[in-house]
């Protein structure tokens with residue numbers, strides 16, 4: 551039987567690139583217990599989540615595609631605190647997974663990007679009604695929080711800014727959740743950026759990227775060899791100010807994920823962004 555003092559954690563997307571890192575991090579955290587490892591990928595069903603994640607010993611937690619029964623099992627177990635579901639799956643799956651977790655009183659920690667503003671609003675209202683903590687974190691790395699803070703500061707002094715995000719070419723959504731959040735933060739400064747000084751014509755559609763709130767442009771690059779990178783480039787007459795963050799290993803996200811697992815238990819509603827819980 552699981553130690554009832556430990557935080558019970560289910561990892562959804564446990565066989566994926568991020569899920570495997572989370573399995574390792576949770577298994578090594580002294581205050582957490584990995585209760586379930588969910589993944590729909592057929593080739594990984596029944597495999598030990600720990601061995602798949604590269605741990606030397608099995609965790610005796612098999613990968614399964616049965617999320618609802620696992621949520622029910624964890625919700626029904628006697629623990630000192632509610633369970634947490636960490637989701638790193640796919641933009642098409644995350645909404646339903648989060649709804650299901652909240653319905654069982656399990657607190658979601660969501661890294662999966664690609665939720666629409668309407669879906670986020672709906673999940674916020676569902677979590678609120680259920681008085682269940684839920685964290686949506688577009689980027690778990692501390693370096694990105696610092697980049698965003700520096701960008702907000704710079705946006706007070708620069709009126710022109712564009713964002714470039716660069717990712718591996720297995721990424722399903724574009725632009726990245728981080729780039730969208732960064733643009734939102736700048737847009738909240740209450741001014742319109744990038745006022746045009748000439749009439750622009752795109753000779754190839756999309757050449758100037760996508761336009762987010764307040765005229766901020768986002769350009770998405772997808773290439774093998776990349777992991778996750780973002781530049782925020784400010785321009786003014788005679789000067790360019792470039793902020794850049796590079797992720798060279800997915801372990802960069804793990805301190806943020808473990809912090810979120812601990813913090814979500816203290817919440818009663820949905821909170822968006824790592825910066826809100828630091």
Ligand SMILES: NC(=O)C1=CN([C@@H]2O[C@H](COP(=O)(O)OP(=O)(O)OC[C@H]3O[C@@H](n4cnc5c(N)ncnc54)[C@H](OP(=O)(O)O)[C@@H]3O)[C@@H](O)[C@H]2O)C=CC1
Pocket residue numbers: 562563564565566567568569588589590591592638639640641643660661662663664687688689690691721803
């Ligand atoms: N917030 C952050 O800091 C970060 C967020 N991300 C985001 O996390 C998400 C996952 O990224 P990544 O790990 O690279 O992706 P991967 O494709 O490597 O992993 C996703 C895994 O989830 C599985 N899956 C798909 N649908 C479901 C479902 N309904 N239930 C359970 N498992 C499912 C996939 O199986 P199959 O392959 O068979 O479909 C796959 O094994 C993306 O949205 C990405 O943008 C990534 C890095 C950092």
Ligand SMILES: O=C(O)C1=N[C@H](C(=O)O)C[C@H](O)C1
Pocket residue numbers: 663688689717721725726727728729777778779
């Ligand atoms: O898919 C990824 O890899 C990443 N996705 C997140 C996003 O969309 O912002 C976070 C990070 O950029 C890695």
